[in-house]
Structures are given as C-alpha cells and as structure tokens.
Amino acid sequence: MEYILNKIKEFNRIIIHGHQRPDGDCIGSQYGLYNILKESFPEKEIYVTGEVSEYVAFVGRPTLIDDELFNGALSICVDCSRKDRLGDGRVDKSSYVIKIDHHPAEDQYGDYNYVDDNAPACAQIIMEFYLKFKDELKINQEAATALYVGISTDTGRFKFDSVTSKTFIAAAKLLDEGVNLSYVDNHLSVETLESLKLKGWCLSNFKMTENGFAYIIMKRETIEEFGVSDEDAAAQVSTISTIDKAPVWAIFIEYPGNEIRIRLRSRGPVINDLASKYQGGGHPKAAGAHLETWNDLDKFLLEADNLVKDYKKSLAN
Numbered sequence: 001m002e003y004i005l006n007k008i009k010e011f012n013r014i015i016i017h018g019h020q021r022p023d024g025d026c027i028g029s030q031y032g033l034y035n036i037l038k039e040s041f042p043e044k045e046i047y048v049t050g051e052v053s054e055y056v057a058f059v060g061r062p063t064l065i066d067d068e069l070f071n072g073a074l075s076i077c078v079d080c081s082r083k084d085r086l087g088d089g090r091v092d093k094s095s096y097v098i099k100i101d102h103h104p105a106e107d108q109y110g111d112y113n114y115v116d117d118n119a120p121a122c123a124q125i126i127m128e129f130y131l132k133f134k135d136e137l138k139i140n141q142e143a144a145t146a147l148y149v150g151i152s153t154d155t156g157r158f159k160f161d162s163v164t165s166k167t168f169i170a171a172a173k174l175l176d177e178g179v180n181l182s183y184v185d186n187h188l189s190v191e192t193l194e195s196l197k198l199k200g201w202c203l204s205n206f207k208m209t210e211n212g213f214a215y216i217i218m219k220r221e222t223i224e225e226f227g228v229s230d231e232d233a234a235a236q237v238s239t240i241s242t243i244d245k246a247p248v249w250a251i252f253i254e255y256p257g258n259e260i261r262i263r264l265r266s267r268g269p270v271i272n273d274l275a276s277k278y279q280g281g282g283h284p285k286a287a288g289a290h291l292e293t294w295n296d297l298d299k300f301l302l303e304a305d306n307l308v309k310d311y312k313k314s315l316a317n
Contacts, residue, residue, distance in 0.1 A: 001132050004076075004098055004114060008037065011074035013045040015065065015094065019080035020087050021231065022053045022062075024188075028150020029078040029100075029122040031060035035143030036130055045069075050087030055231055056153070058187045059146045062087070070094045077101075079122035081281065083109035100125055104272070106281055117283075120162035123150025127170040144177035149184060160285070195235075198226040202239045209305035211312065214246035217297075220254045230255060237263040248308050252297065260291040262300070269311040274303055 008014065016034055018026040030048050037046050047069065050062040070093035080086055081103035091097045091109070099110030102119040119125050127147050130137050151171055155163050158171070175181070191199075206216045216236060223233045230253065237251040247268040253261050262278065264271050266285040275281050278300060280289030291297060 001114065001129050003112060004100070004129070005133055005136070007074060007096060007098060007112070008041070008076075011044075011072075011096070013069065013073040014047070015070065015073050015075045016046070016048045017075055017077040017080065017086050017088055017091065018048075018050045018062065019085045020051060021234070022051055022079075022087060024053070024056045024059075024153025025121045025123055025150040026079040027053050027056045027059050027062075028146045028148070028153070029126050030062065030146075032123055032126045032143050032147035032150060033076065033078065033129075034060070035146060036126070036137055036139055039138040039140050039143065040136070053231060054229060055235070056149055056187070059149050064088055067093065074098065077110060078126070079103075081105070082107040100129075103282060118162075118164075120160060120164070120167055121151045121154035123147045123154070124167055124170050127151070127174065128166070131170075131173065139177050141178035144174045144179050145184065148174045148179045149188070152184070153188065162283070162285075192228070192232070194226050194228045195232045198222075198228055198233065198236060199239050201226065202236045206240050208243075208246060209301055209308070211305045211309040212246045212248075213301065213304040213308050214240045214243050214249040215301070215304075216240060216251040218251055218253045220256070223253075234261075234263055237265060241265060241267075246308075247311060248304060250304070252291065258293075260294065262289040262291065264289060264304075268315075269307050271307070274307055277303070 016030050018030045034046055034048050047065050048062045049065045052061045070090055073094045075091045075094035075097045077099045079101060081101055097110045099113045101115050102117055102122045102125060104117050105115045116125055130139055202216050206214055208214045218233050234253055240249050248266045250262055250264045255261060264275055264287045270284040272282050272284055272287040275287035275289040278289035280287055282288050
C-alpha cells in the first residue's frame with residue numbers, strides 16, 4: 001500500500017477506472033478513492049472514467065474522458081479482475097497502471113497489482129488504504145458514503161460469509177465519518193414499479209433442476225416488455241436467493257447483440273470453477289459467466305445440477 005501511495009504522490013493526473021456494467025462496489029470504490037484523493041491532494045487532476053450504474057448513481061456518475069488526458073497520467077483500476085472487462089479500456093495510454101482488486105487474480109494487467117481476495121469488497125480495501133495512511137490522507141462524507149455503499153452492497157448488507165470483523169470495523173469507521181444510513185437505505189431499498197412487476201414475473205417463471213439449481217431465463221423481449229434497464233433485470237438474481245432447497249441459483253440474461261450473460265450465486269457450493277468453464281469467473285460463491293448461444297444452456301444446467309447434487313451428497317455424508 002505504501003508503494004501505491006508513493007505513486008499517487010508522484011503523478012499530477014490520476015484516472016480511476018472500474019469494470020463494465022458496474023455494481024455498487026465498483027462505483028463505491030471509484031468514488032470513495034476519488035473523494036479521498038481530491039480531499040487529500042486538491043492540486044491534482046483526478047477523474048473517474050467508465051460506465052454509469054443507475055442503481056448507485058447517487059454516489060457518482062462516471063464519464064468517458066478525452067484521450068489526451070491519459071498522456072502522462074496514472075490509471076488506478078478498482079474492482080476489475082481482467083483488463084478486457086474495464087469500462088474504459090484505454091489504460092495502455094497512461095504512463096502507469098495500478099490494479100486494486102478483491103477478485104481472484106486472473107489477469108495481472110497492471111504495472112503494479114494489489115489484490116486481496118479475502119476482502120469481501122474492493123471498497124473495504126480502499127478504506128483500509130485510507131486508515132493505514134490517515135495521518136497523510138483525508139476523508140469526507142462523500143468518500144465515506146461511497147465506500148459504505150460499496151461494502152454494504154457487495155456483502156449483501158453484511159450477510160455473506162466473506163464478511164469478517166475487519167468489514168465491520170471499516171463500516172464503523174465510515175459511520176464515524178458521517179454516513180447517513182437512512183439516506184443510503186432510501187436509495188438502495190426502493191425500486192421502480194416496473195422492477196417490482198418484473199420481480200413478480202420472475203417468481204412465477206423461475207425453474208429448478210432435479211437436484212435444486214434454481215434459475216431465471218430473461219430473454220430480450222421480456223426485458224423490453226417490462227421496460228426495465230439491463231441493470232435492473234440482472235438484479236433479479238436475488239429474487240430467487242431464498243429458496244430452501246436451492247443452494248445455487250442464477251439468472252441468464254440476453255443482452256443486445258445476442259450476448260448471453262450469467263449471474264451465478266451460491267449459499268454453499270463453490271461456483272467459480274463452473275463459471276470459469278463458461279468464459280467467466282469470480283468469487284467462490286458469487287460469479288459470472290457467458291453462454292455462446294442458447295444451445296449451450298442445457299449443458300450448463302446439467303453441470304450446475306450435478307454441482308448441487310454432489311454438494312448435497314457431501315452434506316449427507
């Protein structure tokens with residue numbers, strides 16, 4: 001971490017990147033770091049580039065910056081395990097690239113990589129970075145709110161088993177810096193009428209395999225029928241997260257251009273090995289993957305069903 005701080009001090013222009021289709025942890029990490037650096041080094045030029053997440057747009061809205069700003073700049077990439085998943089992939093135009101992440105290290109694309117795959121959220125790493133150098137760095141309410149959003153969303157509101165005492169310590173410190181819990185909850189807990197109707201559709205149309213793999217198939221026409229964003233559609237993976245006999249569940253979403261993405265979740269079995277077979281990866285119990293075509297669906301369902309079957313058999317033994 002000291003090396004990262006020294007690099008930040010070295011550069012006058014810093015560009016903060018996140019991943020494609022950003023979630024709360026991505027945006028929270030980007031704007032948490034942005035606000036810490038703006039508060040600590042007001043003389044520096046600092047930008048957040050990449051894609052917007054409407055779900056957490058109250059934290060910040062990245063914009064794609066001009067090419068010339070990369071010249072002589074330091075790029076810091078947060079919450080993104082692979083270079084090809086960056087929301088703004090122009091990191092090669094920068095003079096130096098630092099990667100800060102909590103996903104298993106698939107692609108060491110930075111000139112310097114800081115990866116802690118034991119951290120449940122990248123925002124927790126950013127907070128630990130601030131706490132380590134709090135005599136030199138400054139934090140404000142905006143930074144604290146962003147980091148709290150990142151930690152709380154990526155831990156399922158502190159209920160995933162990746163949460164440790166360090167997570168609660170980080171959250172407590174953020175509360176001390178002025179996080180307004182009701183303000184955050186009012187943004188994270190509300191949903192549009194269209195999303196609520198889609199949730200009802202998901203509850204009526206999800207399926208389960210013989211051994212207990214629950215899944216939702218979300219074709220393009222369904223998303224358009226309900227008038228929701230792709231982000232809202234993907235969030236429906238949590239709609240079937242509480243089924244008693246389904247320790248693994250997923251949503252298959254058809255994006256424009258016939259891209260089929262999978263959000264895969266687990267309450268027990270390790271699932272990132274399965275995801276890696278389908279152009280994906282991630283955490284042991286939260287991963288993503290792709291299908292080349294819908295013709296690959298049956299094969300994936302069979303492998304997922306066998307995964308659940310083996311898991312339940314291991315519990316019985």
